[in-house]
Amino acid sequence: MANNDTQFQRLAVITELVKQAPDRFGRTALMKCLFFLKTLRNVPLPYTFTLYTYGPFDADVLDDLRYAESLGAIESTLVAYHGGYGYVLSIGAQAEAIEGRASEFLSQHQESIDWVIGEFGDRSASDLEMASTLVYVDRTVAEKGTSVSTKELAKTVNDVKPHLAAITIEREAQDLKEKGFLKAVA
Amino acid sequence: MIPESQRTYEIRCPVYGFIQLTDWEWQIISQPAFQRLRRIRQLAWTDYVYPGAMHTRFEHSLGVMHMATMLYDGIVQRSLDTLRDELGYNKDGLNRDKVLVRLAALLHDVGHAPFSHATEDLFPKVENTGERFKHEHYSAEIVRRNFADAIKNGGAFTNYGLTAEDVANFLEGKPEAGKAMFWRELVDGQMDADRMDYLLRDSIHSGVSYGRYDWPRLVHTVVAVPSGEESGPRLGVAEGGWHAAEGLILARYFMFTQVYFHKTRVAFDHHLQKALGEMLPQGHFPAPRNRRELDDYLKWDDWRVLGLLANGKGGEHGQRLANRNHFREITHTPETPTADDLARLDEWRGALGDLLAAEIPAEKSWYKVGQADIPVISDTPKFEVKPLSKYSSVVKNIQAARQVRLYALPERCEEARSRIEKS
Numbered sequence: 001m002a003n004n005d006t007q008f009q010r011l012a013v014i015t016e017l018v019k020q021a022p023d024r025f026g027r028t029a030l031m032k033c034l035f036f037l038k039t040l041r042n043v044p045l046p047y048t049f050t051l052y053t054y055g056p057f058d059a060d061v062l063d064d065l066r067y068a069e070s071l072g073a074i075e076s077t078l079v080a081y082h083g084g085y086g087y088v089l090s091i092g093a094q095a096e097a098i099e100g101r102a103s104e105f106l107s108q109h110q111e112s113i114d115w116v117i118g119e120f121g122d123r124s125a126s127d128l129e130m131a132s133t134l135v136y137v138d139r140t141v142a143e144k145g146t147s148v149s150t151k152e153l154a155k156t157v158n159d160v161k162p163h164l165a166a167i168t169i170e171r172e173a174q175d176l177k178e179k180g181f182l183k184a185v186a
Numbered sequence: 187m188i189p190e191s192q193r194t195y196e197i198r199c200p201v202y203g204f205i206q207l208t209d210w211e212w213q214i215i216s217q218p219a220f221q222r223l224r225r226i227r228q229l230a231w232t233d234y235v236y237p238g239a240m241h242t243r244f245e246h247s248l249g250v251m252h253m254a255t256m257l258y259d260g261i262v263q264r265s266l267d268t269l270r271d272e273l274g275y276n277k278d279g280l281n282r283d284k285v286l287v288r289l290a291a292l293l294h295d296v297g298h299a300p301f302s303h304a305t306e307d308l309f310p311k312v313e314n315t316g317e318r319f320k321h322e323h324y325s326a327e328i329v330r331r332n333f334a335d336a337i338k339n340g341g342a343f344t345n346y347g348l349t350a351e352d353v354a355n356f357l358e359g360k361p362e363a364g365k366a367m368f369w370r371e372l373v374d375g376q377m378d379a380d381r382m383d384y385l386l387r388d389s390i391h392s393g394v395s396y397g398r399y400d401w402p403r404l405v406h407t408v409v410a411v412p413s414g415e416e417s418g419p420r421l422g423v424a425e426g427g428w429h430a431a432e433g434l435i436l437a438r439y440f441m442f443t444q445v446y447f448h449k450t451r452v453a454f455d456h457h458l459q460k461a462l463g464e465m466l467p468q469g470h471f472p473a474p475r476n477r478r479e480l481d482d483y484l485k486w487d488d489w490r491v492l493g494l495l496a497n498g499k500g501g502e503h504g505q506r507l508a509n510r511n512h513f514r515e516i517t518h519t520p521e522t523p524t525a526d527d528l529a530r531l532d533e534w535r536g537a538l539g540d541l542l543a544a545e546i547p548a549e550k551s552w553y554k555v556g557q558a559d560i561p562v563i564s565d566t567p568k569f570e571v572k573p574l575s576k577y578s579s580v581v582k583n584i585q586a587a588r589q590v591r592l593y594a595l596p597e598r599c600e601e602a603r604s605r606i607e608k609s
Contacts, residue, residue: 007588070524160363
């Protein structure tokens, strides 16, 4: 049935991301990599990301992750971070079987998955949060048909995240611009 | 004589006793686009299963504003240092954002379609993405176009210069919301005032106890906590509140299984969607793109749909609604189907063939069990932040609900059940 096909496409992409990611790939990294896949590579994932202080987020991703865990495709382990705890994801015994249910979709988008892991897979959760917020804000500016400078983009992100240093955000924005990931930055 | 700036109104509420409004907020709820919520039932056709569930989005919206205010005040009281040091808040900023949060909570549902979530699959698609509009898009645009004057004209009340655009940006999560984005979790988040209110309210009106939890304890323990993986603060609870947070998660689970995804309730949602699809021009609602389309959209409410149904509109599904002749559930998967269960589901579909009248998956339900893993900050000197699932083995083991229900026509359900038994 179409509904199940769509569901397993999402579960397969999540599983493949976890499979290819380096150690200590957590929920934040998964959330942001799915956002990048949809926004930067147009992978047709039906998530609706909206902006929070901690960057683009869709609770449906966590729902899918939980189901992938229930099916044995993914395992979660609680680990300590600076100032708190989070979950690290790894592959479960049923990963191949779950991927097999959406093999065609996976092979269509394998290159994008490889790309997102190569580009962002080893970055810290807080780096990914900043980069994804910059891309999110950039796209909202681009949707209006206007453009901004790197400094202006960084300033808008800093307004949302006053706990981050402006210079750090600006450096990240410059890096994303040089890589061609931003549309609205002149 | 009470000055206009201090005049308040109290509205009785079955959940909280009284809800207080300022004179300015009273003007806002008097707008026709807000009064329309009196004509949109919170739980669609649920009263055909739980007869008391006749409440509307109007009372829920007032309740969300009240709950959001209590949460906001609690966080400010307990986390003032964090708000000041990490987000740069001062007293005026906090007062301003409290007004913003109250308005956003009050207006978050003004974009609902008739019968709430039941008919959201009839929203048109966004041209450039191919994805459907959501009721949140309608809410934001209605706030911008229908509440601009009422919000701007705060009268004698200090409204901190807030505009409809500020409220809409906050609701949509637009970056223009700035540091107020921190509060967005109170209106649309893992532990938001929306679900905290609807669980309690739906429970009371449905006559079930499943949605009740210790909300006063949550209100008195919610705090801003440092994030685990990410940077900056987010909403969480103090250690003393983790059992109350656990109760909230369990309430969601029970309400989902007992009310929101009830086999007959979701069958009525199916009929309603099909019937309304026949009533709407082009088979879908107008888009939230301009004044004309939004005005057309706002004309759709429960009264109008019920009137059309009473006049025989809505085709076969309209007749089924009118005569309570709904599809009957033949079988269903477990709440969290395994790979074997899904293989069996495929067999059932094959066995039923043309007798399969509808398939309703929990995955598509707006009301999900949810994977809220609320951060909890410890009382110990280290003030460690751990997810609720580290404290609660119950929360840790709640699975994603992906149940699938299969339905047949009432007159052919025995035949369908027989095919399932033989498969």
